[in-house]
Amino acid sequence: MSKILVTGGAGFVGTNLIIELLKSNHVIVSIDNYSIGNKENHQSGVNYINGDIDEIENLVKNDFDFCFHLAGLSRIQPSFEDPQNTFKVNTAGTLKVLNWARTNNTKVIYSGSSSKHHDPTISPYAMFKYLGEEICKLYKITYGMNIEIVRFYNVYGPFEIKYGKWAAVIGLWRGIVEKKGIIKIVGDGEQRRDFTHVNDIVDGLIKIAFSNETHDDAWELGSGENFSLNEVYQFFKTKYNIEKKYINEQKGNYRETLRENDDAIKILGWKPKFKLQDYIDNL
Numbered sequence: 001m002s003k004i005l006v007t008g009g010a011g012f013v014g015t016n017l018i019i020e021l022l023k024s025n026h027v028i029v030s031i032d033n034y035s036i037g038n039k040e041n042h043q044s045g046v047n048y049i050n051g052d053i054d055e056i057e058n059l060v061k062n063d064f065d066f067c068f069h070l071a072g073l074s075r076i077q078p079s080f081e082d083p084q085n086t087f088k089v090n091t092a093g094t095l096k097v098l099n100w101a102r103t104n105n106t107k108v109i110y111s112g113s114s115s116k117h118h119d120p121t122i123s124p125y126a127m128f129k130y131l132g133e134e135i136c137k138l139y140k141i142t143y144g145m146n147i148e149i150v151r152f153y154n155v156y157g158p159f160e161i162k163y164g165k166w167a168a169v170i171g172l173w174r175g176i177v178e179k180k181g182i183i184k185i186v187g188d189g190e191q192r193r194d195f196t197h198v199n200d201i202v203d204g205l206i207k208i209a210f211s212n213e214t215h216d217d218a219w220e221l222g223s224g225e226n227f228s229l230n231e232v233y234q235f236f237k238t239k240y241n242i243e244k245k246y247i248n249e250q251k252g253n254y255r256e257t258l259r260e261n262d263d264a265i266k267i268l269g270w271k272p273k274f275k276l277q278d279y280i281d282n283l
Contacts, residue, residue, distance in 0.1 A: 003027040005064045005106075007053050007097060008071035009046070010037030013111070013152075015159045016198045017068060017205060018043050031059060032071065036166050041159055053093040062104040066209050069097050070111045072129070076252040078165045079125035090128040091135070098139045098147070107146040109209050110136045112218055114153045114194070114257045123252035133218065148208050148215060153222030153257055156279065157198030169229065170195065170276075174283065177240050187249035189230035192256045194222040197274030207268045215263060222259030223272045235280040 004021060008014045009030025014037070021028055022045060029047045042048055051059045053071045072090045073079065079086040094110065101108045112133050115126040133149050140147040154168065161167040162175030173183050204221040233244050264270040 001025050001027065002065040003063060004029070005060065005067045006030045007056075007067065007069050008032055008037060010034060010039060010041045010048060011070065012157075012159050012161060013155060013198060013201060014068070014070045015041040015043070016157065017070070017202045018046055020202050020206060022046070029060060029064075031056060036073070036161070054088065054096045056096055056100045062100055062106060064101075064104065064106045067097065067101050067106050067108045068111075068205060068209070069094065069108055071097075072111065072132075073125070073166075074113075075166055075168070076115075076123045076125045077250060079123055079128070080252065083124035083128075086124045087128050090125070091131045094132040094135055098135065098145070101147075102139065102143055102145060105146065107209065108136070108148070109205060110147060110149050112149045112151040114151050114220075114222065114260075115254075116151060116218070117257075117260055118254045122254065125252070149218035150205060150208055151218050151220050151222075151260075152201060153194040153196045153220070153259060155196055155198050155201055156276070157274075160198070169193070169232070170280075173232075173236055177236065177242055181242075183233055183236060183242055183244040184247045185229050185233060185244055186247055186253065189233065189246065190228050190255075191253060192226040192228050192258070193232075194224070194226045194257045194259055195232075195276045196221060196223045196272060197276075197279065200270075200272040200274055203273075204264055204268075204270045207264070207270050211268055213267050219264045219268075220259050220261050221264060221270070221272075222257070223274075223276070224259045224262075226256065226258045227276065232276070232280075235277050239280055239283065
């Protein structure tokens with residue numbers, strides 16, 4: 001049994017992670033400011049602290065074994081609207097978490113992004129998540145800290161956000177279906193994404209945290225296959241007979257994501273098990 005801090009513990013990935021960690025009777029504390037997280041996601045037996053990660057040193061004494069640093073602003077388009085806050089949370093907030101973790105040599109598992117494999121100047125989100133990774137590498141090398149970076153690929157699944165600017169494509173389209181709307185496809189719909197089920201993400205996070213294996217760069221958690229948005233629309237069309245329309249391309253988007261390395265599979269024995277089409281078919 002370990003004592004574990006989850007930043008962003010009331011959010012999408014954080015909630016699924018906490019549910020799994022509770023099965024092993026760990027002591028779990030969450031820090032979340034509820035700008036995106038939801039109190040309806042609270043799980044029994046968890047100490048939920050309402051606060052910003054830049055106040056982490058004042059919010060919680062560090063006697064923790066692990067910190068899953070999941071708190072962040074995780075969408076590209078909103079980062080153009082508020083680059084300053086995106087930097088504050090995704091970059092400066094990460095620095096605060098690492099300084100806190102350093103006081104007790106707490107192992108940190110940092111949620112990076114597949115946007116690392118694209119030009120970081122394409123959006124404030126991409127740049128500030130990239131800088132978050134670089135800060136992790138700095139502290140790992142300079143201070144000898146136990147830090148592992150994990151890159152997520154287009155996560156979907158239970159507790160995903162379905163409405164508003166923080167909703168990713170699968171959750172957003174689910175919300176449109178519920179309201180009997182029309183799916184809006186950005187650009188030509190041929191951009192491809194590696195969609196990864198949150199249960200696979202959680203499995204990878206836990207394997208990385210409790211392993212003694214280290215990675216010089218980052219562990220990549222992606223399904224290893226990708227679909228165009230047009231193909232994903234056909235999954236929804238088959239299930240719900242919903243209509244679509246195309247809208248103008250948005251700045252900051254890239255044409256393709258696909259898991260870049262298999263290290264988590266080869267070294268940790270991680271294996272993605274869930275299929276996007278099955279998920280949509282069983283909604």
